[in-house]
Amino acid sequence: MRTIHWLALLPFLFLLGGPILHDATHPFLLGMPFLLGWIALGLPFTALVMALIYRLDPANRPGDREEGR
Amino acid sequence: MILPLVLIAFAALFALGLGIRARGGREMGLEQWTVGARGFGAFLVFLLLAGEIYTTFTFLGASGFAYGQGAPTFYILAYGTLAYVISYFILPPIWAYARAEKLVSQPDFFARKYDSAALGVLVSVVDILALVPYLVLQFTGLGIIVQTAGYGAISSAVAIWIGAGVVTAYVIASGVHGSAWTSVAKDGMILLVVVFMGLYLPFHYFGGLGPMFAAIEKTHPGFLALPAKGQSVSWFVSTVLLTALGFFMWPHSFAACYTARSARTFRKNAIFLPLYQLILLFVFFVGFAALLKVPGLKGAATNLALFRIAVAAFPPWVVGIIGATGVLTALVPGSLILMNAATLLSNNLYRVFRPAVDDDHVVGLAKMLVPVVALVAVYFTLQGGATIVALLLMGYSFVTQLFPALLASLLAVNPVTRAGAFAGIFAGVATVVALTLSHASIGSLMPFLPQQVQDLNVGIIALGVNIIVLAVVSLATRAPAVQRA
Structure with missing residues (x-):
């Protein structure tokens, strides 16, 4: 595991931490009950984290040869 | 119409x-x-x-x-x-x-x-x-x-x-x-x-x-x-x-x-x-x-x-x-x-x-x-x-049993042996079948546990059995492990 890969734990903390810390209907987020709104926000958050990992991971540097090629 | x-x-x-x-x-x-x-x-x-x-x-x-x-x-x-x-x-x-x-x-x-x-x-x-x-x-x-x-x-x-x-x-x-x-x-x-x-x-x-x-x-x-x-x-x-x-x-x-x-x-x-x-x-x-x-x-x-x-x-x-x-x-x-x-x-x-x-x-x-x-x-x-929903959940529990052996095989040096992988998957799947057919939950098996533990998905048990068997059998059959990386 490269150090940057540990960032991948963030989506787990976000998506599972929300329900653990605040399993409730209120306050509403984006017109949705709290739990649904929180998880919905977790999806773009996950995409951002994965985009960051993708950018910083040397495996994806242009010019690098792919495994198996 | x-x-x-x-x-x-x-x-x-x-x-x-x-x-x-x-x-x-x-x-x-x-x-x-x-x-x-x-x-x-x-x-x-x-x-x-x-x-x-x-x-x-x-x-x-x-x-x-x-x-x-x-x-x-x-x-x-x-x-x-x-x-x-x-x-x-x-x-x-x-x-x-x-x-x-x-x-x-x-x-x-x-x-x-x-x-x-x-x-x-x-x-x-x-x-x-x-x-x-x-x-x-x-x-x-x-x-x-x-x-x-x-x-x-x-x-x-x-x-x-x-x-x-x-x-x-x-x-x-x-x-x-x-x-x-x-x-x-x-x-x-x-x-x-x-x-x-x-x-x-x-x-x-x-x-x-x-x-x-x-x-x-x-x-x-x-x-x-x-x-x-x-x-x-x-x-x-x-x-x-x-x-x-x-x-x-x-x-x-x-x-x-x-x-x-x-x-x-x-x-x-x-x-x-x-x-x-x-x-x-x-x-x-x-x-x-x-x-x-x-x-x-x-x-x-x-x-x-x-x-x-x-x-x-x-x-x-x-x-x-x-x-x-x-x-x-x-x-x-x-x-x-x-x-x-x-x-x-x-x-x-x-x-x-x-x-x-x-x-x-x-x-x-x-x-x-x-x-x-x-x-x-x-x-x-x-x-x-x-029973279809029960079957689908059973299907999910089945395929999840493949995960530990798969993950181990991706490591540079695989600690799991052939016999360990086989026994772990087999034990995990057998546990899923037993749990599904008996409609057991953690709560019904161990009612003395706290509510949060009782509510855990019953698949956790099968995965736990799988990992334990996989580890024990791998340790027992350590020497002859032949791995193609």
């Missing part, structure tokens, strides 16, 4: 046409038929991986689950997303190994990694046990769609037979190419239909999302948060983790990753697939709107929620378009599952016992087995009943 049926029939024929066209007159060898000669770019792989989660189970099941259960449904949104995070790390090495070794199926992977034909046979059996109920679900969905969208003109039994026939013809004609191209059409349609319904219904009936959810909170207090017991927070967390691990262990998802042209494809897709999950939100909105507008569905009938509210809210031509979309959501995953089951039987079971046969023979046999597998699934579909 013939218009919706005409639209549905058109969608099915269109899919069939696309599949035959996608084949493009090429000679179909085993590699071509099953993994598209590993030539798919990021976009097609994205659609294959994304397309599989938008099955009839999502379309009808997620809206029905929101309608019947409320907040526990939200787990579907979370587990897929976390599965994609995991995919960033596990799919590239799986793909690279499969490519180097010219593998076409999931059991090949285990058999080659652990250098054990017996392990390959065990994984094939686990896969087939898990795939059949999954296929049954798609056929059940087809039956519901054609029956409701056709306003009862065609019985669900007839619809199931027709649907099975179309899926079979489609798979025999085109293999994996059909799935990828129909995915394009299917995903475009489902995006439009679901976003339209998910926004139109709350705004039309309630004036917005907030007012709709406020109305639900008033009539069903606590429905939109997890309950204190049963499907509680600990159920949620354990279920999300278990199903996220199992996600890519389905043989058709696993083998779909073989179709990619490069490993970077998966890393890039791990960015976009979580966003794609947002479509599920709109499916939930439809289910919640239906809860207030077409109340009273119970048990398995909650699967009808989406179509009941569609019939109540829209003219027949719109219902027809929704029905046509639903049919495509059954055809694409149905065809992948069917092709995989047939390939497993032919390439991973038959061939192990008749090693002399060549690829052409295996492809020919796989194609002959497609209608046989379809008939078996039709049989179980027509038997029907509430």
